[in-house]
Amino acid sequence: QVQLVESGGGLVQAGGSLRLSCAASGDTFCISVMGWYRQAPGKEREMVAVTSGGSTYYLDSVKGRFTISGDFDKNTVYLQMNSLKPEDTAVYYCNAGGSCPGTDYWGKGTLVTVSS
Numbered sequence: 001q002v003q004l005v006e007s008g009g010g011l012v013q014a015g016g017s018l019r020l021s022c023a024a025s026g027d028t029f030c031i032s033v034m035g036w037y038r039q040a041p042g043k044e045r046e047m048v049a050v051t052s053g054g055s056t057y058y059l060d061s062v063k064g065r066f067t068i069s070g071d072f073d074k075n076t077v078y079l080q081m082n083s084l085k086p087e088d089t090a091v092y093y094c095n096a097g098g099s100c101p102g103t104d105y106w107g108k109g110t111l112v113t114v115s116s
Helices: none
Strands: 002-007 010-013 018-026 031-039 046-051 056-058 066-071 076-081 090-098 104-106 110-115
Touching: 002 090, 002 104, 018 031, 018 090, 018 110, 031 066, 031 076, 046 066, 046 076, 056 066
Parallel strands: 010 110
Antiparallel strands: 002 018, 018 076, 031 046, 031 090, 046 056, 066 076, 090 104, 090 110
8 A cells, every 4th residue: 555645735826836745655666656636626637747756747727836746755746837827726646657557645635725
């Protein structure tokens, strides 16, 4: 089993910045991809950014504002969020995946609220 613990959420004004962190512990040897997803009230969960170390992918609406970075030796992933907008308000979830069967883990989420 793998446990993911997120931190860094909070309340920020539009235009501000936040940095989310996620640390994985437990049976982490199969983890090869880590990322961030978010779910706003009344909406489906969506991918925000993922990284495999060598490759990164971003939701179009966050490109140029958010930066994901990962340290797979430490099984941690970060999401630097700049120029935040009210529409970025959501619960942000950390995800860890890999090639081993069943490697798909989720954190409990951290709330990001951007006020206008």
